[in-house]
Amino acid sequence: xxxxxxxxxxxxxxxxxxxxxxxxxxxxxxxxxxxxxxxxxxxxxxxxxxxxxxxxxxxxxxxxxxxxxxxxxxxxxxxxxxxxxxxxxxxxxxxxxxxxxxxxxxxxxxxxxxxxxxxxxxxxxxxxxxxxxxxxxxxxxxxxxxxxxxxxxxxxxxxxxxxxxxxxxxxxxxxxxxxxxxxxxxxxxxxxxxxxxxxxxxxxxxxxxxxxxxxxxxxxxxxxxxxxxxxxxxxxxxxxxxxxxxxxxxxxxxxxxxxxxxxxxxxxxxxxxxxxxxx
Amino acid sequence: xxxxxxxxxxxxxxxxxxxxxxxxxxxxxxxxxxxxxxxxxxxxxxxxxxxxxxxxxxxxxxxxxxxxxxxxxxxxxxxxxxxxxxxxxxxxxxxxxxxxxxxxxxxxxxxxxxxxxxxxxxxxxxxxxxxxxxxxxxxxxxxxxxxxxxxxxxxxxxxxxxxxxxxxxxxxxxxxxxxxxxxxxxxxxxxxxxxxxxxxxxxxxxxxxxxxxxxxxxxxxxxxxxxxxxxxxxxxxxxxxxxxxxxxxxxxxxxxxxxxxxxxxxxxxxxxxxxxxxxxxxxxxxxxxxxxxxxxxxxxxxxxxxxxxxxxxxxxxxxxxx
Numbered sequence: 132x133x134x135x136x137x138x139x140x141x142x143x144x145x146x147x148x149x150x151x152x153x154x155x156x157x158x159x160x161x162x163x164x165x166x167x168x169x170x171x172x173x174x175x176x177x178x179x180x181x182x183x184x185x186x187x188x189x190x191x192x193x194x195x196x197x198x199x200x201x202x203x204x205x206x207x208x209x210x211x212x213x214x215x216x217x218x219x220x221x222x223x224x225x226x227x228x229x230x231x232x233x234x235x236x237x238x239x240x241x242x243x244x245x246x247x248x249x250x251x252x253x254x255x256x257x258x259x260x261x262x263x264x265x266x267x268x269x270x271x272x273x274x275x276x277x278x279x280x281x282x283x284x285x286x287x288x289x290x291x292x293x294x295x296x297x298x299x300x301x302x303x304x305x306x307x308x309x310x311x312x313x314x315x316x317x318x319x320x321x322x323x324x325x326x327x328x329x330x331x332x333x334x335x336x337x338x339x340x341x342x343x344x345x346x347x348x349x350x351x352x353x354x355x356x357x358x359x360x361x362x363x364x365x366x367x368x369x370x371x372x373x374x375x376x377x378x379x380x381x382x383x384x385x386x387x388x389x390x391x392x393x394x395x396x397x398x399x400x401x402x403x404x405x406x407x408x409x410x
Numbered sequence: 411x412x413x414x415x416x417x418x419x420x421x422x423x424x425x426x427x428x429x430x431x432x433x434x435x436x437x438x439x440x441x442x443x444x445x446x447x448x449x450x451x452x453x454x455x456x457x458x459x460x461x462x463x464x465x466x467x468x469x470x471x472x473x474x475x476x477x478x479x480x481x482x483x484x485x486x487x488x489x490x491x492x493x494x495x496x497x498x499x500x501x502x503x504x505x506x507x508x509x510x511x512x513x514x515x516x517x518x519x520x521x522x523x524x525x526x527x528x529x530x531x532x533x534x535x536x537x538x539x540x541x542x543x544x545x546x547x548x549x550x551x552x553x554x555x556x557x558x559x560x561x562x563x564x565x566x567x568x569x570x571x572x573x574x575x576x577x578x579x580x581x582x583x584x585x586x587x588x589x590x591x592x593x594x595x596x597x598x599x600x601x602x603x604x605x606x607x608x609x610x611x612x613x614x615x616x617x618x619x620x621x622x623x624x625x626x627x628x629x630x631x632x633x634x635x636x637x638x639x640x641x642x643x644x645x646x647x648x649x650x651x652x653x654x655x656x657x658x659x660x661x662x663x664x665x666x667x668x669x670x671x672x673x674x675x676x677x678x679x680x681x682x683x684x685x686x687x688x689x690x691x692x693x694x695x696x697x698x699x700x701x702x703x704x705x706x707x708x709x710x711x712x713x714x715x716x717x718x719x720x721x722x723x724x725x726x727x728x729x730x731x732x
Binding site: 243246247253262339342346347348349362365376380383387388391 | 430433434437438441445558559561562563564565566567570571573574662663665666667669670673674681684685688689691693696699700703704707711
């Protein structure tokens with residue numbers, strides 16, 4: 132428990148597994164982006180056909196190549212998770228630092244609103260958004276982004292409150308630096324670590340939630356594939372072509388596992404308090 | 411016997427929580443009403459979905475309901491109906507009261523959520539204790555890996571794998587035969603509980619390891635108490651404060667998962683009713699279900715707050731935490 136223990140990626144087996152899984156996932160997503168895949172090629176005569184040399188993962192109920200849909204679907208799901216995280220980060224950094232810096236009634240107003248948002252859980256929020264802007268890609272980004280923003284607003288606010296009392300911030304204030312400048316150059320670099328660690332921990336659950344909502348029909352709509360819609364197609368053909376649902380759920384599991392491990396690894400790397408506590 | 415501390419700050423914080431809960435509920439009521447009345451599309455068109463829209467018939471349907479009244483009268487009617495559990499009529503199932511639909515679906519979901527929490531919380535805590543007892547051993551390692559695998563297992567994945575593993579045998583019927591119901595519920599509850607078990611186990615382990623480093627635990631050990639008594643009697647109660655907070659947030663996430671599991675296993679629950687109502691634009695049902703969800707969530711978080719205050723008076727500040 133010496134305070135100056137440095138983090139090394141290869142120090143634990145988890146770090147290695149994490150790097151390998153992350154690399155595999157990256158390659159798969161890039162493959163889906165780069166290769167000229169036949170997303171909309173139909174071969175109805177061979178619907179639900181199992182794996183074969185020209186279709187390594189088999190075909191779905193409409194005779195579309197499953198590998199192509201799986202790779203593109205993974206990319207879509209990850210893209211939505213990242214976009215939702217971006218929205219949550221924008222809300223979290225904006226309102227969190229506003230609340231933490233201003234204090235007083237601004238702080239009270241923002242934090243009580245956050246409490247209200249925490250009270251309205253994912254599914255209720257999803258229903259309201261789906262009714263207001265209709266099911267689809269943008270709806271799911273808003274649902275997930277707004278849904279997880281309270282966590283980030285609270286985190287940013289508590290970090291900013293601590294930083295505001297530090298001497299270097301007081302010095303900058305005394306020198307007449309404008310608040311925005313102080314926030315960006317004196318506070319943000321110091322609090323970026325914990326925020327990054329928390330953001331990484333949110334990505335995995337976001338991918339899972341995207342899959343759940345797309346499966347339910349609120350997210351990405353046909354004919355575009357996402358991990359959730361692939362599971363829905365697979366469930367419809369559970370008896371005729373189980374390879375579809377196996378491939379889709381295995382992919383969800385792989386993605387979720389990868390991000391859980393990456394989140395743990397990042398938390399240990401960026402938040403030394405945790406490392407000393409659990410070792 | 412739970413004794414509540416006589417500390418003014420504590421009651422003040424709880425009072426503010428209650429006011430907040432009332433505010434959330436009030437907002438939800440307005441939202442539920444707005445969802446039903448202000449959305450594009452009208453009930454007559456939804457009711458006659460796929461059967462053409464004869465203007466005369468639409469007119470008659472409008473006139474038969476209260477939809478010709480001014481908006482404020484409709485809102486007053488909606489509000490006065492709420493205490494008696496009257497949410498109006500469904501649009502999709504013409505003539506069916508929303509309350510009947512919710513009343514039929516709610517017990518299924520309630521059963522699922524309660525069964526899931528009953529399985530997941532004790533199992534997770536037990537795994538966390540076993541893990542924290544001797545950190546670094548093979549048992550701790552195995553449980554830690556197991557917890558990571560468990561919490562990376564979304565209900566949609568495990569539910570479909572269970573369906574695949576037992577083809578034809580997972581016929582779930584809730585026909586009032588409680589023994590049959592129990593057997594049928596095993597697969598859905600397993601699918602729902604696996605991720606929460608992992609989450610609770612990880613949280614229990616982390617909290618326990620932190621608490622076990624405190625002086626009072628060393629003192630209890632020095633007195634010669636057995637490892638089990640130190641763990642259960644001294645360390646666990648303090649560790650549970652953090653664990654209960656996690657369980658409180660879990661309950662909300664489980665509600666989303668029930669929608670998925672009910673769809674996979676074809677259970678007539680509230681989650682499925684909610685999703686189908688949204689997709690079929692049956693806004694009165696959708697609004698009412700949102701109201702029910704918010705009510706449940708508000709009640710759960712209040713209960714968790716009370717529990718935390720009751721078991722750890724010094725942690726009453728957590729109520730004020732940002």
